[in-house]
Amino acid sequence: MASGSNSLMWFRKGLRIHDNPALEYAAKNSSHVYPVFVIDPHYMKPDPTAFSPGSKFAGLNRIRFLLESLTDLDCSLKKISSRLLVLHGDPGDVVIRCLKEWDIKKLCFEYDTDPYYQALDRKVKNYALDSGVEIFSPVSHTLFNPAEIIQKNGGKPPMNCQLILKIAGEPHWLSSSLSTTVPTLPPVGDVGSCEISEVPTVKQLGYEDNQEDETPIFKGGESEALRRLRESINDKEWVAKFEKPNGDPSAFLKPATTMLSPYLKFGCLSSRYFYQCLKEIEKEVKHHTLPPVSLSGQLLWRDFFYTVGFGTVNFDRMRNNAICRQIPWNNDDELLAAWRDARTGFPWIDAIMVQLRKWGWIHHLARHSVACFLTRGDLFVHWEKGRDVFERLLVDSDWAINNGNWLWLSCSAFFYQYHRIYSPITFGKKYDPTGAYIRHFLPVLKDMPKEYIYEPWTAPLSIQTKANCIIGKDYPKPIISHEIASKECKNKIAAAYKLYKTNNGQVSDEDLQKLRRQMVDNLDHNQGTGSRRLKQQKLI
DNA sequence: CAGGCGTTGCTGGA
DNA sequence: TCCAGCAACGCCTG
Numbered sequence: 001m002a003s004g005s006n007s008l009m010w011f012r013k014g015l016r017i018h019d020n021p022a023l024e025y026a027a028k029n030s031s032h033v034y035p036v037f038v039i040d041p042h043y044m045k046p047d048p049t050a051f052s053p054g055s056k057f058a059g060l061n062r063i064r065f066l067l068e069s070l071t072d073l074d075c076s077l078k079k080i081s082s083r084l085l086v087l088h089g090d091p092g093d094v095v096i097r098c099l100k101e102w103d104i105k106k107l108c109f110e111y112d113t114d115p116y117y118q119a120l121d122r123k124v125k126n127y128a129l130d131s132g133v134e135i136f137s138p139v140s141h142t143l144f145n146p147a148e149i150i151q152k153n154g155g156k157p158p159m160n161c162q163l164i165l166k167i168a169g170e171p172h173w174l175s176s177s178l179s180t181t182v183p184t185l186p187p188v189g190d191v192g193s194c195e196i197s198e199v200p201t202v203k204q205l206g207y208e209d210n211q212e213d214e215t216p217i218f219k220g221g222e223s224e225a226l227r228r229l230r231e232s233i234n235d236k237e238w239v240a241k242f243e244k245p246n247g248d249p250s251a252f253l254k255p256a257t258t259m260l261s262p263y264l265k266f267g268c269l270s271s272r273y274f275y276q277c278l279k280e281i282e283k284e285v286k287h288h289t290l291p292p293v294s295l296s297g298q299l300l301w302r303d304f305f306y307t308v309g310f311g312t313v314n315f316d317r318m319r320n321n322a323i324c325r326q327i328p329w330n331n332d333d334e335l336l337a338a339w340r341d342a343r344t345g346f347p348w349i350d351a352i353m354v355q356l357r358k359w360g361w362i363h364h365l366a367r368h369s370v371a372c373f374l375t376r377g378d379l380f381v382h383w384e385k386g387r388d389v390f391e392r393l394l395v396d397s398d399w400a401i402n403n404g405n406w407l408w409l410s411c412s413a414f415f416y417q418y419h420r421i422y423s424p425i426t427f428g429k430k431y432d433p434t435g436a437y438i439r440h441f442l443p444v445l446k447d448m449p450k451e452y453i454y455e456p457w458t459a460p461l462s463i464q465t466k467a468n469c470i471i472g473k474d475y476p477k478p479i480i481s482h483e484i485a486s487k488e489c490k491n492k493i494a495a496a497y498k499l500y501k502t503n504n505g506q507v508s509d510e511d512l513q514k515l516r517r518q519m520v521d522n523l524d525h526n527q528g529t530g531s532r533r534l535k536q537q538k539l540i
Numbered sequence: 541c542a543g544g545c546g547t548t549g550c551t552g553g554a
Numbered sequence: 555t556c557c558a559g560c561a562a563c564g565c566c567t568g
Binding site: 159160411415416417418419420493494497 | 560561562563564565566
């Protein structure tokens with residue numbers, strides 16, 4: 001039986017029992033294990049000034065998911081004669097206080113590459129080192145160790161996904177059996193004067209719990225994650241044939257992907273365990289798709305973005321980010337708000353933005369569609385603004401992956417074929433010619449005939465009247481002409497790329513400002529056919 | 541230094 | 555449903 005000293009298991013992500021090496025280590029030779037989660041008011045308290053319910057940093061959907069995950073974790077810990085200790089306050093201060101109060105000799109937590117945790121962990125590690133507390137912080141959130149990949153690649157992160165496998169080979173743990181359960185944990189010791197609470201409800205955190213319109217799409221927690229994993233991989237044919245670019249973004253009754261991303265984000269599901277399951281299936285079936293498009297490939301993409309995010313200074317911004325193209329994005333908050341609040345006048349785009357707000361999840365290609373529209377395709381708004389909206393609204397929002405994809409979609413890094421623009425009209429039509437997706441998320445258009453549902457402003461007034469939807473009154477006119485705006489966007493990016501080349505990648509703030517002025521001049525020369533002018537005239 | 545390639549573009553024709 | 559043609563990017567490889 002366990003004997004020895006006290007251990008603190010600090011949960012942050014990795015909200016699971018299975019494949020949790022930090023938890024296993026905490027349990028080893030300890031007389032007491034204190035499983036802790038710290039609720040950071042800074043992250044969790046309601047922010048009434050935000051554009052959607054939630055805190056300053058996270059929408060309510062994600063906060064709810066996190067709380068559900070904690071409840072499930074508490075429940076699982078109770079089954080192995082322990083419990084989750086929930087504390088409130090600045091996580092660094094709280095953990096340091098616990099280390100003192102409980103006479104902790106081992107501090108265990110999953111290693112995290114996000115800048116937030118890098119800073120936080122530095123603080124806690126410094127204290128622990130000074131006071132003789134042993135630290136165990138294994139890499140178990142990703143398939144590979146990002147630092148190791150970077151080192152093997154000569155000190156730089158690999159800049160395409162295929163390279164990861166080439167550099168790393170198969171993960172070292174692939175053929176070993178990852179723990180699926182922990183039989184029992186040493187008991188929680190005396191908590192002294194530390195204030196312990198149960199997992200709070202959203203109401204207790206100060207939120208209105210108005211789960212009005214639709215039942216939530218996700219239920220947080222490891223139990224649900226494992227259940228959904230089984231369900232997803234049950235159909236081996238489906239797994240074997242999975243090809244990411246071929247998914248249907250308009251499928252909402254039965255979405256086209258596994259929808260496991262929120263569980264991977266919080267570590268309710270181990271990406272390593274998931275990968276093992278997929279490899280097992282790939283071994284069994286005759287033919288299967290391959291990375292990067294296969295289902296297993298999707299986990300490699302995750303590692304790819306984690307690695308580049310870890311190895312790139314200022315990965316989450318344009319300025320002073322060595323891999324990011326300098327592009328003179330505009331600062332038009334009106335355009336941004338129209339996109340964010342689903343009133344661009346393009347039903348395909350607006351329907352996606354409604355789904356994002358309600359579900360906290362949209363299909364990968366839907367993300368592409370709206371991200372392209374906001375940035376390089378139509379509105380030319382800065383990708384950092386769109387990133388912020390996604391970061392808030394997505395339940396699965398993950399720092400490295402979200403930023404990486406916005407860099408990708410805005411043609412700022414990784415991908416540069418800026419002339420390939422998703423049409424806000426024809427792209428969705430391809431998958432859903434009758435507009436069922438639009439009708440579901442934008443009921444105001446539910447009676448619009450299918451001939452006009454993607455471009456309702458072209459419907460004759462008699463049709464609009466019959467459909468009970470007057471464009472410009474019941475549903476907005478399009479904020480830009482896609483034909484004109486997309487052409488302008490291409491020209492702007494071409495100019496920015498050109499400057500980047502002539503300046504050898506050294507583009508200053510002044511250079512960008514100059515470029516912006518030139519662009520305004522160009523618009524004026526074009527006799528007001530530019531998007532700016534169109535917007536002023538409220539033209540369609 | 542040229543040629544091939546890149547998870548997910550669009551249009552129009554067969 | 556598949557394909558060519560369009561326009562045309564940078565990065566990697568040899």
